[in-house]
Amino acid sequence: MANATNAPVIYWFRQDLRLSDLPALRAAIDSGAPVIPFFAIDEDTPGEWAPGNASRWWLQHSLLALSASIEKRGGRLVVQRGGSEALLSQLVAETGAHAVYCSQAYEPWNRSLEDHVATSLATLGVALHCLPGSLIFTPGDILNQAGEPFKVFTPFWRHCRTRLPEQRLLPAPKKGDFAASTPAGLAPSDWQLLRASEQPVADWHDLWEPGAQGAQQALQRFLDHALEGYRDGRDIPAIAGTSRLSPHLHWGDISPREVIATLQAAPVGELEDDREKFIAELGWREFNQHLLYHFPHIDQQPFKPAFTSMPWQQNEDGFEAWKEGRTGYPIVDAGMRELKATGFMHNRVRMICASFLTKHLLVPWQWGARWFWDTLVDADLANNSGGWQWVAGCGADASPWFRIFNPVLQGRKFDPEGAYVRRWVPELTDLPDRHLHAPWELPPMLSASSGVTLGETYPHPIVDHATAREAALQAYKERSSAPSADAG
């Protein structure tokens, strides 16, 4: 396809579905060769961490958006299904490409894929140029004074915060940078990302706009409406108090550097505190990614080995009730139903639901992480493993094991008027606020007027909080010498 003097290079898109601020794409363009953009729908190489249903929906639409942006610049995104390693070798042979560029990804399977691809391309005399692009700091560069990875967030972030790079963003390609002629690849109707039996329940386009433009809009919405008061508003699930950038960041619709640069350029005035809190949340994303890089087993194994012997219960019935939002605890049920309906759950509610599964039901955190993996649009191996281990008390810098969220107190504190619960658990709408988070406390004479009959219109609690809490404390205490305390 290419002559010797004008041989193309390939840009291999992965979890970086954008054109701006992408160092490896910029390097490909700066090589002076026409760039063939390529994406492999590779559901085998990741093994059990192939994207779940909600993620595949996101991927389908983010890829469509990327493809349209490339076409506007005179190129065409080549999409194929199969093993990335074999597909890249074939594409090199077919096009005569003399180099392949990509952005680093840090999941264990992605890192070994990079090694395999580099080796097989080398046998063809072709180099793989793999550059950072999805994080602010490169894992391996951030180490403590002893030259070891940080295991606690606060010193990690203190170290990073003073080193935030001057955010000079890289421009998107222009017309003529992409190769004018490319192999055909698959039409979107053949991508097979949306399996008929697993379609999301609703048309999520009302909720989400995957792709770079959607990411810019989400960021702007956040600056206009949610940055002010973010420090407290981020904990209130009934309001749009956060950015909802997480799926965009996972798929690389936008770079975290660009998010920070935009925030730093915004005239925030008195909102300095809110801005700092938001930047620190991006810091948690960095922390989790760096942890997964240094401790690649934490997707499956507890970071703290003492917790390997936890007496987890294979409580299938409890797990089903949790997944379906039928635990009888309104804030938990609201969260689980929000997840199913929208592919998202508010962070505060993620913590409450994860605590309920692991501490009230003693179901292994890995089961919950798996369900989130399949149902979240922002499913991300590092953040999901980190979040679950934090709540279960077995992670690096985890919430203490004796911190057992009381779902009633959490509900009353963070959803005091019950707007969130009423949105997702409509059968409780007519309960007075006072009883909304504990419907079993409803006096019988109010039952008729509220339309709630426990066991009929809404479940009895599947466990008693005090009993479950004692059982969990006992199991956890044996694995720790820390004192016991309750958490609100």
Ligand SMILES: Cc1cc2nc3c(=O)[nH]c(=O)nc-3n(C[C@H](O)[C@H](O)[C@H](O)COP(=O)(O)OP(=O)(O)OC[C@H]3O[C@@H](n4cnc5c(N)ncnc54)[C@H](O)[C@@H]3O)c2cc1C
């Ligand atoms: C049990 C559990 C599982 C989780 N699973 C995931 C997951 O699979 N993917 C995922 O991206 N996040 C996960 N999180 C973290 C967090 O809930 C989401 O990142 C956040 O709710 C996304 O909403 P937002 O973009 O509106 O956040 P914002 O408050 O607007 O924060 C901005 C960005 O900072 C990052 N961030 C915020 N909070 C956290 C956090 N606690 N940990 C790490 N990064 C954070 C995200 O990239 C987020 O987009 C999980 C948390 C828990 C407790």
